């Protein structure tokens with residue numbers, strides 16, 4: 001096990017949900033076992049990054065990127081964490097548009113790593129920064145893997161509390177390879193309430209379980225549409241299915257994100273709803289999601305710490 005060290009409690013809390021609750025602690029010291037995860041030799045797989053989480057689903061178009069963006073911004077804004085966002089969808093990168101970023105990353109002179117581009121308090125990296133907007137990305141498997149390697153370990157992320165990975169759709173080679181190579185701390189599964197999406201969400205969750213990545217939970221996107229004129233609620237893609245699926249698969253149900261024109265519009269404009277309408281119902285749901293994710297990661301870390309340690 002690692003050596004014991006004294007660190008200021010404020011620094012410790014910065015990466016915890018307790019920090020979100022803004023404790024009135026000025027200065028106190030606490031004795032902790034220093035970074036157990038590192039001692040176990042499993043994580044982190046990118047230097048300086050405490051936790052890497054994937055936002056995934058088996059299916060495309062269910063709102064992975066929208067969720068990843070709003071979650072990342074909420075983690076930075078509400079939880080005051082240092083956050084990175086990696087666009088791992090190398091064939092269909094969405095992050096440049098959704099985060100309103102279009103520059104090319106600079107390369108650091110000393111270690112020749114790409115410097116992430118920042119907006120809304122989040123450091124981002126995407127294949128979209130490196131190729132033209134309309135150029136086709138036609139690659140075979142091994143090229144995808146080496147591109148992903150460059151986008152992860154070839155980037156000067158700096159010190160990060162959380163790196164959010166916006167995953168490509170599906171449960172194939174690329175997804176498996178990302179899950180294993182990055183040694184994810186957890187995976188967040190996104191699904192719409194309809195059956196076809198839920199079936200793929202199950203597949204996604206099972207893939208992570210196979211490679212021993214813990215599931216943070218299931219978030220239902222596009223859950224309910226509230227008519228902006230009369231306020232009537234419509235469950236366009238059905239209701240209750242995601243909660244039921246989460247229960248059946250022993251995953252935590254992490255909440256519902258409404259189906260709203262504003263979410264789509266703000267995504268397209270690169271001004272995520274958690275920034276453009278922080279008091280909206282959707283923003284509150286994303287902030288709650290961010291807090292739940294932080295709590296879950298803490299739970300996982302505690303679980304790991306309580307496991308018998310093997311000295312290597």
Ligand SMILES: Nc1ncnc2c1ncn2[C@@H]1O[C@H](COP(=O)(O)OP(=O)(O)O)[C@@H](O)[C@H]1O
Nearest residue numbers: 060061062063064065066258259260263264267
């Ligand atoms: N809750 C929502 N309400 C309205 N539109 C949404 C919502 N979530 C996603 N969208 C829109 O649906 C489309 C697909 O979302 P996206 O995040 O790109 O999905 P994925 O990454 O899973 O392919 C986008 O145009 C996005 O703006």
Ligand SMILES: [Mg+2]
Nearest residue numbers: 064065089094
């Ligand atoms: Mg996407």
